Structures are given as C-alpha cells and as structure tokens.
Amino acid sequence: MNGRRKPVRLLALALAVAATGALAYALSNARQGYEPRQPILFRHARMAGPAVWEPNAQGEMVNVGGYDIPCLYCHTMPYKGRHSTVPSTAVCMNCHTSVGLGREWVLAMKAYWDRGQPIPWVKVHDLPDFVYYDHSAHLAARDEQGALKLAEVDAEGRPMVACQHCHGDVATSDMVSVQNPFNMQWCLDCHRKPEMAASTDCVVCHR
Ligand code: HEC
Ligand code: HEC
Ligand code: HEC
Ligand code: HEC
Ligand code: HEC
Numbered sequence: 001m002n003g004r005r006k007p008v009r010l011l012a013l014a015l016a017v018a019a020t021g022a023l024a025y026a027l028s029n030a031r032q033g034y035e036p037r038q039p040i041l042f043r044h045a046r047m048a049g050p051a052v053w054e055p056n057a058q059g060e061m062v063n064v065g066g067y068d069i070p071c072l073y074c075h076t077m078p079y080k081g082r083h084s085t086v087p088s089t090a091v092c093m094n095c096h097t098s099v100g101l102g103r104e105w106v107l108a109m110k111a112y113w114d115r116g117q118p119i120p121w122v123k124v125h126d127l128p129d130f131v132y133y134d135h136s137a138h139l140a141a142r143d144e145q146g147a148l149k150l151a152e153v154d155a156e157g158r159p160m161v162a163c164q165h166c167h168g169d170v171a172t173s174d175m176v177s178v179q180n181p182f183n184m185q186w187c188l189d190c191h192r193k194p195e196m197a198a199s200t201d202c203v204v205c206h207r
Pocket of ligand 5: 127128131182183184187188191199200201202203204205206
C-alpha cells in the first residue's frame, strides 16, 4: 500500500464525517439494542440453544428448549474470513424437508424455498463501509502462551463460545439484537485491554 496516501484518506474521512457528524453520532448511539423484525420467526434459542426436557400434558418427555445446533453449522465463515455469513435456505432444508412441517414458520420458510426465493433476512449488525473488521483475525488471536485471546470460557470458568464477547448470549435469545455499542469507543476499549494487546492505529480499522 502507498504510505503517503493514508493521511490524505484519513483527512478526507474526517471532513466527510464532520459534515454528517451529528447524525453519525446519533446513529452510533442508536445501534445498541437494535432488534429488527425478521420475515420469519427464527428463534436461535430453539435451534442453537441447549435442550430442556419437560413432561407434556400426556406425561411424555418433550424438548421445550433447543436443538443445540452449533453456531458454525449455519455461520460457516467466521473462522475463515472477514465476514460471517447468514445461511442460505438450503442449509435449513437439510432438516426441514422432513422436520417441523406442522409448524407455521417452517411452512413459511418452505414457501420461500418452493418459490425459489431467498429469505429476505434483515441485517442486524452493519458497520459503515469506512470501517474494516475481520472475524477470523479476532477468533484466531492468541497470546504469548498460545491461549485464545477471546476465550472459550468466561471469568467463572463457564463454557461460552467466543462469539459471546461481542454478540452476547445468542444461543438463549429468541431474536438477535445488537448487544454492544459497536461504535469506535467500544472497539478501542477492548483493543486497549492489556490482555488483548490489539492495535489502536487508525489505519488498522480505516484502511
Ligand atoms: C440453524 C441455523 C443457525 C444456527 C445454529 C445459528 N444461527 Fe445465527 N443466524 C441464523 C439465521 C437464519 C440468521 C438471520 C436471521 C436473524 O438475524 O435472526 C442468523 C443471525 C445471526 C446473527 C446476526 C447477523 C446479522 O445480521 O448481523 C448473529 C450475530 C448470529 N446469528 C450468531 C449466532 C451464534 C453466536 C450462534 C451459536 C450460538 C448462532 N448464530 C447459531 C441461523 C443460525
Ligand atoms: C440440524 C437440523 C436443523 C436445521 C439445519 C434447521 N432446523 Fe429448524 N428445527 C429443527 C428441529 C428438530 C425443530 C423442532 C421441530 C418441531 O418441534 O416440530 C426445528 C424447528 C424450527 C422452527 C419452528 C420452531 C419454533 O421456533 O417454534 C423454525 C421456524 C425453524 N426450525 C426454522 C429453521 C430455519 C430458518 C433454519 C435455517 C436457518 C433451520 N430451522 C435449520 C431442526 C433443524
Ligand atoms: C470481536 C467481536 C466479534 C466476535 C468475537 C464475533 N463477532 Fe460477529 N460481528 C462483529 C462485528 C463488528 C460485525 C459487523 C460487521 C460489519 O457490519 O461489517 C459482526 C457481524 C456478524 C454477522 C453478520 C454478517 C457479517 O459478517 O457482517 C454474523 C452472522 C456474525 N457476526 C456471527 C458471529 C459468530 C457466529 C461468531 C462466533 C463464531 C462471531 N460473530 C464473533 C463482531 C464480532
Ligand atoms: C472483545 C475484544 C475486541 C473487540 C470488542 C474488538 N476487537 Fe478488534 N481485535 C481484538 C483482538 C484480540 C485482536 C487481535 C490482536 C492481535 O493478537 O494481534 C483484534 C484485531 C483487530 C484488527 C486487526 C486484524 C488484522 O487483520 O490483523 C482489526 C482491523 C480490528 N480488530 C477491528 C475491530 C473493530 C472495527 C472493532 C469494533 C467494531 C473491534 N475490532 C472490536 C479484540 C477486540
Ligand atoms: C479498533 C478499530 C478502530 C480504530 C483503531 C480507529 N477507529 Fe475510527 N471508527 C471505528 C468504528 C467502528 C467507527 C464507526 C463508528 C460508528 O459508526 O458508530 C469509527 C468511526 C470513525 C470516524 C467517524 C466519526 C465517528 O466517531 O463515528 C472517524 C472520523 C474516525 N473513526 C477516525 C479515526 C481516527 C483518526 C483513528 C486513529 C486515532 C481511528 N478512527 C481509529 C473503529 C476504529
């Protein structure tokens, strides 16, 4: 990359943003808690959450919890590339050609599939284009001892997938919502933690 052009691009960025600064500030504060309505009631707690067995009215044990499908079964990319991905309906149809056909939202999903239309999922997280973010760099980062920086267990030793550091406990949520500010301050607060030892250079995130 041409080193001389970077300050120029940052200046252009600063000027462009000064014009819309107030709006950008308002938007960045509005981000946390955003929970868009989705075209299908797809509940992560039901697909990715832990099983909970309870007797039904007939005394039979039924799973009222989730089916424990691993995050990476559906979001295939976060360890490999910049972006994670939302699964195509084909992934859902691996099971739903035969499972859950009595359920309203499974039938609604199948109707999209039969029409050959993708499900128009609404993006929950969406950073501005001038920010560079890379999933795999975060999930692969290790300290000098070789331990993952975004640990698989929390401070009390309870198991957690690395995703929770930023996305919260998706596995027990019905709808996905933005669980953290996802603004520059939030990125920097974590990058500055001694145990993270991540860069705070402007060009790392604005390249
Ligand atoms: C059975 C497939 C499936 C599994 C398993 C699954 N997801 Fe999802 N995920 C989806 C679909 C479909 C969407 C898009 C609809 C939505 O946002 O609710 C989504 C959306 C998301 C989003 C928001 C994407 C955006 O638009 O910003 C995040 C974050 C996410 N999932 C994280 C996880 C995590 C963490 C796990 C594991 C605990 C997980 N998912 C397990 C299918 C799945
Ligand atoms: C590994 C198998 C598997 C995959 C993959 C899978 N599901 Fe499911 N899904 C199930 C099972 C099992 C049930 C429970 C069926 C029942 O209770 O009748 C279920 C139930 C559902 C329900 C109804 C449950 C509720 O919330 O009330 C919806 C909606 C659903 N799935 C959507 C999806 C979508 C959308 C995808 C793809 C992003 C997907 N599923 C992928 C196995 C799967
Ligand atoms: C260090 C914080 C962090 C961690 C850890 C993390 N994510 Fe994300 N995730 C983000 C950010 C930031 C975005 C928004 C990216 C954008 O808009 O360009 C995002 C977006 C997503 C999306 C929407 C699609 C996309 O890439 O824009 C999905 C799906 C997702 N993450 C799933 C996961 C899963 C699954 C894991 C765990 C394996 C995970 N994330 C771990 C920060 C994180
Ligand atoms: C929970 C802590 C955490 C959060 C939150 C976080 N990061 Fe990071 N980030 C890290 C760690 C750890 C690394 C890897 C540092 C290392 O080992 O080099 C990293 C590295 C990076 C890198 C360098 C990737 C590469 O190609 O080398 C970029 C770019 C980045 N982060 C952008 C962001 C952005 C943008 C956000 C906010 C949307 C963000 N990060 C939020 C912990 C975090
Ligand atoms: C760890 C990642 C990261 C680093 C390092 C970083 N930024 Fe940012 N920056 C972001 C993110 C994320 C946003 C988007 C904020 C939003 O939309 O809420 C942003 C937004 C901005 C904006 C738009 C105004 C605003 O606050 O929303 C400017 C200007 C900016 N950055 C300049 C800089 C400069 C100058 C540096 C170096 C001193 C820097 N950034 C370092 C992640 C980073």
